[in-house]
Amino acid sequence: MRFFVRRGIFYVVTAWAAVTINFIIPRLMPGDPVKAIMAKSQGKLDSSAEAAIRTLFGLDEDKSVWQQYLDYWNLLLHGNLGVSFTYYPTPVAEMIQQTLPWTVGLVGIATVVAFLVGTLVGTGIGWRRGTWADSLLPISTFFSAVPYFWLGLVVIAIFSVNLGWFPSSGAYDRSMVPAFTPEFIGSVLYYGTLPALTIVISSIAGWILGMRNMMVTVSSEDYVTVAQAKGLSERAVVFGYAARNAVLPQISSFALSLGFIVGGTLIMEMVFSYPGIGFLLYNATTNHDYTLMQGCFLVITLSVLVANVVADFVYAVLDPRTRQEG
Amino acid sequence: MRTRKLATMVAGLSAVALLATACSGGGGTSDDSTGGGDGAVLTIGMPNGPQNENQSPLIPTGSAAKSLGYAWVIYESLMQVNDVNPLEDPEPWLAESVTWNADYTEAKIVAREGVTWSDGEEFTAEDIGFTLQLLIDYPAINNNFPDQIGSVSTEGDTVTITFTAPQYVNQVKLLQQVIVPEHLWKDVDPTTYTDTDPVGTGPYLLDTWTPQAATLVPNPDYWGGEPKVAKLQYSSYNDNNALTTALTTGEAQWGWTFIADFEDVFIAKDPEHNHQVAGGGFGSDILFLNNETKPFNDVAFRKALNLVVDRAQISNLAGAGVWPVITSVTGMPMPSGEQYLADDLVGEELEVDVDAAKDLLTDAGYTWNADDKLVDPDGEVVTFELVNPAGWNDYLTALDLIKTAAAELGVDATVNAANQDAWFNDIIPFGNFQATLHWTDGGATPWNMYANLMDGASYVPLGETATWNFGRYKNDEVTQALAEFKGASDEAARSAAIATVQKAYVEDVPGLVIWSRPAVAQYSTKNYTGFPTADDLYANPQPTGPQAARIVMNLEPTQD
Numbered sequence: 001m002r003f004f005v006r007r008g009i010f011y012v013v014t015a016w017a018a019v020t021i022n023f024i025i026p027r028l029m030p031g032d033p034v035k036a037i038m039a040k041s042q043g044k045l046d047s048s049a050e051a052a053i054r055t056l057f058g059l060d061e062d063k064s065v066w067q068q069y070l071d072y073w074n075l076l077l078h079g080n081l082g083v084s085f086t087y088y089p090t091p092v093a094e095m096i097q098q099t100l101p102w103t104v105g106l107v108g109i110a111t112v113v114a115f116l117v118g119t120l121v122g123t124g125i126g127w128r129r130g131t132w133a134d135s136l137l138p139i140s141t142f143f144s145a146v147p148y149f150w151l152g153l154v155v156i157a158i159f160s161v162n163l164g165w166f167p168s169s170g171a172y173d174r175s176m177v178p179a180f181t182p183e184f185i186g187s188v189l190y191y192g193t194l195p196a197l198t199i200v201i202s203s204i205a206g207w208i209l210g211m212r213n214m215m216v217t218v219s220s221e222d223y224v225t226v227a228q229a230k231g232l233s234e235r236a237v238v239f240g241y242a243a244r245n246a247v248l249p250q251i252s253s254f255a256l257s258l259g260f261i262v263g264g265t266l267i268m269e270m271v272f273s274y275p276g277i278g279f280l281l282y283n284a285t286t287n288h289d290y291t292l293m294q295g296c297f298l299v300i301t302l303s304v305l306v307a308n309v310v311a312d313f314v315y316a317v318l319d320p321r322t323r324q325e326g
Numbered sequence: 327m328r329t330r331k332l333a334t335m336v337a338g339l340s341a342v343a344l345l346a347t348a349c350s351g352g353g354g355t356s357d358d359s360t361g362g363g364d365g366a367v368l369t370i371g372m373p374n375g376p377q378n379e380n381q382s383p384l385i386p387t388g389s390a391a392k393s394l395g396y397a398w399v400i401y402e403s404l405m406q407v408n409d410v411n412p413l414e415d416p417e418p419w420l421a422e423s424v425t426w427n428a429d430y431t432e433a434k435i436v437a438r439e440g441v442t443w444s445d446g447e448e449f450t451a452e453d454i455g456f457t458l459q460l461l462i463d464y465p466a467i468n469n470n471f472p473d474q475i476g477s478v479s480t481e482g483d484t485v486t487i488t489f490t491a492p493q494y495v496n497q498v499k500l501l502q503q504v505i506v507p508e509h510l511w512k513d514v515d516p517t518t519y520t521d522t523d524p525v526g527t528g529p530y531l532l533d534t535w536t537p538q539a540a541t542l543v544p545n546p547d548y549w550g551g552e553p554k555v556a557k558l559q560y561s562s563y564n565d566n567n568a569l570t571t572a573l574t575t576g577e578a579q580w581g582w583t584f585i586a587d588f589e590d591v592f593i594a595k596d597p598e599h600n601h602q603v604a605g606g607g608f609g610s611d612i613l614f615l616n617n618e619t620k621p622f623n624d625v626a627f628r629k630a631l632n633l634v635v636d637r638a639q640i641s642n643l644a645g646a647g648v649w650p651v652i653t654s655v656t657g658m659p660m661p662s663g664e665q666y667l668a669d670d671l672v673g674e675e676l677e678v679d680v681d682a683a684k685d686l687l688t689d690a691g692y693t694w695n696a697d698d699k700l701v702d703p704d705g706e707v708v709t710f711e712l713v714n715p716a717g718w719n720d721y722l723t724a725l726d727l728i729k730t731a732a733a734e735l736g737v738d739a740t741v742n743a744a745n746q747d748a749w750f751n752d753i754i755p756f757g758n759f760q761a762t763l764h765w766t767d768g769g770a771t772p773w774n775m776y777a778n779l780m781d782g783a784s785y786v787p788l789g790e791t792a793t794w795n796f797g798r799y800k801n802d803e804v805t806q807a808l809a810e811f812k813g814a815s816d817e818a819a820r821s822a823a824i825a826t827v828q829k830a831y832v833e834d835v836p837g838l839v840i841w842s843r844p845a846v847a848q849y850s851t852k853n854y855t856g857f858p859t860a861d862d863l864y865a866n867p868q869p870t871g872p873q874a875a876r877i878v879m880n881l882e883p884t885q886d
Contacts, residue, residue, distance in 0.1 A: 088388030
């Protein structure tokens, strides 16, 4: 129990530090949101608009950084992430709410699929090392080595532009309104196929490789030999003894990759015009939209933190050695 | 073996998915029978990323309706202006007429009769007066006339607005002012109101909205008759690449994105229907030269550089042919500038002439050393640095070409790709550069372009924050002429004033206009025709602006 309490305190302190750093970093960035908006419009917005926009955002009043920090915590504790500049006057929380489900849904499912398939394939290859199955490794490694945006563009060129099988952008048919109807869900699946497939293809190599190498190590352990000597079925030995131990490091890296889902998908969202949070953060950064940036960072930091907590505890449950103290 | 399996799997998946969308597509088109035409949806795409639900037409930034452009088919402006020739009789729209007094400090606006808001209420002059009053009450939405509106009063069907300064050069901004209904906006704060259920006078009504797209259907009671496009769908793409793909595959049929090599990438995909059109105006990109430091403090050197920079080559290579070439020595984009050309400069074209440039330099006391490098009269080798933010590829390519041109004079120029924030905050305002490219405000007359470059009223010494005139050009005659042009009450005075400015531009070369930057748009005539064309440029061709209502009303189903 003491273990859990100590870990709990550690995570609370980490969360405080994360939120504070989150507050400081955007303010260390050079630049000014109004200038960024003017730059983006490149002459389309008359220079006389600058004063109006400054008034609109309330940037014409000066506040000390300390006051801003207190305001920030005050808003945060009320569940308020502030108002976005880029999407003025929409609250940041609303923008995150609008984009987060798409990222978590698509990338989440793709990550789980890549993890499951990769781990299974890795188990197989590791157990039967030295057979034809080993040739899968260089193939999958090739796809993970190829830059993702290139893979995405090639896939769009082949399957959307030339063959016309799949749409090239968006998360669902643009004439539809999100609703839980079979048509809409079908549309989401259809539009999600290419992005999800490319993510799986480009990330599966890591899972295969990790699992295969652990399987190779584990399969020469005494307890595996014992299990085989007991006359257990091949299946029982692989999954009950070898894979069960080999999968431990996979679990911890899976938990970490869950945390990165939220922030690590910018390129997919750009290539496929997917309305997720990665692109929202990118937009916020290029526009010096402090509040939106903080909101996105907060969600990302907290999700990494939560994934860590979960990994820590799951690991502790799976592997009693980690709970032992002294 | 494995690949074949994968292929069948993918094919199977796509078949299921195709089936799913086929069903939904059918469901979507079945209710398209209203509104005439052949029922095809017109899809308008912009590369603006995911949107937030904000349909306000007044807020200067953050509104999805303005960003994608559908604000302009729901709400309407006072008049329709043609960007190619902004001052030529504007077409009455929500206003029957707008009459200015002699020095452009007061305008009388007569409201159109027989117009109703889409909720059934009658549109009156009160609505115009109310909207203009909002601009006074809320400086945050007054982006066109900061601090310059004096008063607004309404009497019968006429609204009178007074300004604290002459608005000749800004008159189009008033004509393009969008009007909102008083009965719905009088109780809200227009700086935070998101107007999710917009009520306007325009030809279309908002039907559905999602972060990806807005769908609009015709307004059956529109004062201008029923529109012929059955449905408008405004889609947002995350970047230029995605929109380019959508335009080339026909998924989007109207929009604007910079497509380098647009002839091959876009038009060649469907030469019969795909078009790209540029829309006039006075927007341009200028190479600002620092007139107060070496080597550009010498007019002879500025003139020599002007003589070797090949505008056509830059427009073609750096601007991918999208931005039109500047041909007139006055720097004015044509044909917009024709009516302002000084008599003695008509037909004077820019020409690359290295020999003439060298003669000019020799006359001014420049020499060339043993390495063929240019040496100024003080005995120093001439070099300069060109700077622009990294990542602004069209600008940086243009700088590279200017650098190559300078080499013909024996000058070693360098191109520095700076950090964007540093450029905005330190380099541009304080004049910490020798030469840099910057855009100008568009405007209805060449006043903005010249004033942004040469107006002594914006002159501040090096090291202080400049808003325009980054090159620190100072010529009292020009400053006075620019002020006269803005405030003059007769045509002759204005012509004389702008001629003075042009003469100074040609003689002093305070900076180099590199190319014009008009409004450009891409569209496909596969389903609808009637867009502005190069031959009949009746409006700015972009979907984002008050002209959208006029263009949409001009569209008709394509007859095959």
